[in-house]
Amino acid sequence: MDLLNTLVDKGLRRELPTREEALAVLATSDDDLLDVVAAAGKVRRHWFGRRVKLNYLVNLKSGLCPEDCSYCSQRLGSKADILKYTWLKPDEASQAAAAGLAGGAKRVCLVASGRGPTDRDVDRVSQTIKAIKEQNEGVEVCACLGLLSDGQAERLREAGADAYNHNLNTSEGTYGDITTTHTYADRVDTVQKAHAAGLSACSGLIAGMGETDEDLVDVVFSLRELDPDSVPVNFLIPFEGTPLAKEWNLTPQRCLRILAMVRFVCPDVEVRIAGGREVHLRTMQPLALHLANSIFLGDYLTSEGQAGKADLEMIADAGFEVEGADQVTLPEHRAGTAGACGSHAEAGCGSHEGAGCGSHAEAGCGSHEGGGVCGTAAVPAAGEPRTDLVAVRRRGAGTDLAPNA
Numbered sequence: 493m494d495l496l497n498t499l500v501d502k503g504l505r506r507e508l509p510t511r512e513e514a515l516a517v518l519a520t521s522d523d524d525l526l527d528v529v530a531a532a533g534k535v536r537r538h539w540f541g542r543r544v545k546l547n548y549l550v551n552l553k554s555g556l557c558p559e560d561c562s563y564c565s566q567r568l569g570s571k572a573d574i575l576k577y578t579w580l581k582p583d584e585a586s587q588a589a590a591a592g593l594a595g596g597a598k599r600v601c602l603v604a605s606g607r608g609p610t611d612r613d614v615d616r617v618s619q620t621i622k623a624i625k626e627q628n629e630g631v632e633v634c635a636c637l638g639l640l641s642d643g644q645a646e647r648l649r650e651a652g653a654d655a656y657n658h659n660l661n662t663s664e665g666t667y668g669d670i671t672t673t674h675t676y677a678d679r680v681d682t683v684q685k686a687h688a689a690g691l692s693a694c695s696g697l698i699a700g701m702g703e704t705d706e707d708l709v710d711v712v713f714s715l716r717e718l719d720p721d722s723v724p725v726n727f728l729i730p731f732e733g734t735p736l737a738k739e740w741n742l743t744p745q746r747c748l749r750i751l752a753m754v755r756f757v758c759p760d761v762e763v764r765i766a767g768g769r770e771v772h773l774r775t776m777q778p779l780a781l782h783l784a785n786s787i788f789l790g791d792y793l794t795s796e797g798q799a800g801k802a803d804l805e806m807i808a809d810a811g812f813e814v815e816g817a818d819q820v821t822l823p824e825h826r827a828g829t830a831g832a833c834g835s836h837a838e839a840g841c842g843s844h845e846g847a848g849c850g851s852h853a854e855a856g857c858g859s860h861e862g863g864g865v866c867g868t869a870a871v872p873a874a875g876e877p878r879t880d881l882v883a884v885r886r887r888g889a890g891t892d893l894a895p896n897a
């Protein structure tokens with residue numbers, strides 16, 4: 493396909509595709525899907541080889557947020573039955589981080605619910621960053637604490653933070669439909685503050701909130717302009733008890749097209765599959781590794797991901813390798829700029845949801861409703877809500893149970 497040849501050439505040269513080309517990727521048919529993945533995969537391998545960076549989320553403070561982001565299970569008025577707790581102590585956070593690092597992660601993403609940190613919160617998180625860095629040599633730390641005030645990014649940088657995450661989430665045109673308590677411009681401002689303080693900027697999106705293809709292209713083009721080192725791509729987990737609970741409109745094929753489009757528009761940037769990987773890509777997750785070069789290991793902020801061991805097996809089976817602590821994530825022309833890491837958190841403020849499965853109820857013999865044959869559990873039709881794959885996190889940070897890593 494001429495379109496794909498053009499996009500590969502542009503991706504290898506870091507040249508921006510046209511909006512029409514990006515839209516055309518989203519409009520490709522299922523018959524062309526493997527060609528799209530193969531083409532974007534060439535760009536991915538050119539800049540990142542077969543490495544997969546693993547990141548580990550630690551939710552420092554969960555729920556009870558005064559903001560009203562419609563997609564978020566921690567929002568004001570959320571009825572989602574998530575864990576709610578206030579700030580973890582530095583040692584507790586460090587312990588949770590250590591589990592992720594032992595599982596193969598090289599970056600820890602410290603996330604807290606809320607509009608943004610107070611100066612006291614920045615002190616707390618600074619102590620946590622120091623504790624994690626003292627106890628885990630070489631670890632990358634990204635903070636995701638919401639909107640930053642003047643001077644706070646610099647203080648986090650001084651405390652040892654490598655990166656800061658704040659997602660744009662959706663297009664400027666639709667931002668007001670998703671959140672009313674802060675603006676798109678507020679979000680852009682925080683990403684710029686992080687950049688200016690020498691932190692590696694991480695900013696991404698959430699797909700599946702009812703947006704159009706144009707909205708998706710808008711937000712990804714805006715991200716390219718902001719030039720973060722990493723772009724987390726979340727797929728909405730429609731939590732029961734949130735306004736977007738009924739927005740089940742993603743298919744695995746759609747998710748792959750979105751990831752391919754992001755790769756073509758941001759070819760040399762760490763593209764991370766964030767929340768919703770297990771719920772929406774499901775058995776197609778390995779194909780997505782040909783597009784993204786980074787994922788989260790284990791659980792998300794308020795929902796459970798597949799077992800950490802399953803993540804590692806998937807990477808190995810798909811012919812990829814976990815990126816080691818001694819390997820540099822970003823291509824040479826990017827490494828060394830701003831913090832040198834390049835992947836501030838995923839499902840961070842702005843996309844604090846992210847759920848996985850971990851609760852694949854397996855119907856076996858004895859659940860023959862619908863006239864199913866023994867051994868053939870009913871599989872929901874394409875496009876059907878998969879609430880069966882959404883499990884609220886009940887382990888790890890904020891609980892007495894061991895984390896999934």
Ligand code: SF4
Pocket residue numbers: 557558559560561564565566567568604605606607638840841842843844
């Ligand atoms: S995304 Fe962040 S700011 Fe928005 S409701 Fe959730 S926790 Fe609060």
